[in-house]
Amino acid sequence: MIVAVLGAGQRGRDIAQRCVRAGHDVRLRGRDATAVMDRIDEIERALGETGDRDRVDGTTGLESAVSGADIVVDATERDTDGHRELVAETETMVGEDVLLAVGEPTVSVTAVATGLRAPDRAVGLHLVDPPDGDTVEVVIAEQTTGRTRDRAVDFVESLGATPIVVRDTPGFAxxxxxxxxxxxxxxxxxxxxxxxxxxxxxxxxxxxxxxxxxxxxxxxxxxxxxxxxxxxxxxxxxxxxxxxxxxxxxxxxxxxxxxxxxxxxxxxxxxxxxxxxxxxxxxxxxxxxxxxxxxxx
Incomplete structure (x- = not known):
């Protein structure tokens, strides 16, 4: 599975590291090339001498990050409007079956999803006790369908983590x-x-x-x-x-x-x-x- 992680901050690094450790191919996107490479270096040091180190790549381009991805996780640090704009722009670059996930625990996934043409594929993913915690919250927006929920749960389980399905409320659970x-x-x-x-x-x-x-x-x-x-x-x-x-x-x-x-x-x-x-x-x-x-x- 190809996972595009948008955001080269600590949250993006933690999500990318968890995905790589689970055997997924990851594209980490950030605006600053130096910050992206620094995060990749941190991930590689955390993984140690394993073949998984070759599974993570970095880029500053949005389209190059999300092209061909199976799931896109917005792990950037911005306000609700900023997340809505980024996820909406991402939607124009990916296929209809790609999951669009919001990784910021302080914004409403429901509010972010209003900017999408297909808001039913929006979901929230919140790592609890990152980067190696064994729990991930799957946040269900008002627009999220059962199929999207099930796919998000399957993705979390593929990370070797336990999914906790929660409603989109302030602070989640x-x-x-x-x-x-x-x-x-x-x-x-x-x-x-x-x-x-x-x-x-x-x-x-x-x-x-x-x-x-x-x-x-x-x-x-x-x-x-x-x-x-x-x-x-x-x-x-x-x-x-x-x-x-x-x-x-x-x-x-x-x-x-x-x-x-x-x-x-x-x-x-x-x-x-x-x-x-x-x-x-x-x-x-x-x-x-x-x-x-x-x-x-």
């Missing part, structure tokens, strides 16, 4: 659950319920009988630091505007972002990070006092 968990964990730090490390221990989850990916074994505060607290803040703001106050960003999160403490990238967020790993909890890191440690008067 995985993002809403993740951000809700992160927000509650941050509020627990604000309220002094427990230390940063202890809160994460209460939420940590493991996969595949104890052999899940490291990111999945980390708690929500560590995962938030790895994702980037500015990204978490943006996601919560978006959901609070499109849904309700349940997703209102905690004040502590706002302060950390304002202070430049955005997580692993800067070495400090809710943890202090060294060599890519969380060490101690960063300030504030509440300690739960015992009776003899309290200032009792």
């Amino acid at each position: 995985a993002m809403r659950l993740e951000l809700a968990t992160v927000a509650e964990a941050i509020r627990m730090v604000e309220e002094g319920v427990a230390s940063v490390r202890e809160i994460d221990r209460a939420f940590e989850r493991d996969g595949a009988g104890g052999h899940g990916a490291p990111e999945r074994r980390r708690g929500p505060l560590a995962r938030a630091d790895r994702l980037g607290l500015e990204t978490v803040l943006s996601g919560l703001r978006d959901l609070s505007e499109r849904l309700d106050a349940r997703f209102e960003p905690p004040e502590l999160l706002r302060r950390k972002v304002e202070d430049g403490q955005i997580g692993a990238a800067t070495g400090e967020g809710f943890y202090v990070w060294e060599n890519g790993e969380p060490t101690t909890g960063a300030d504030p890191d509440p300690k739960v006092p015992t009776r003899d440690e309290s200032d009792i008067r």
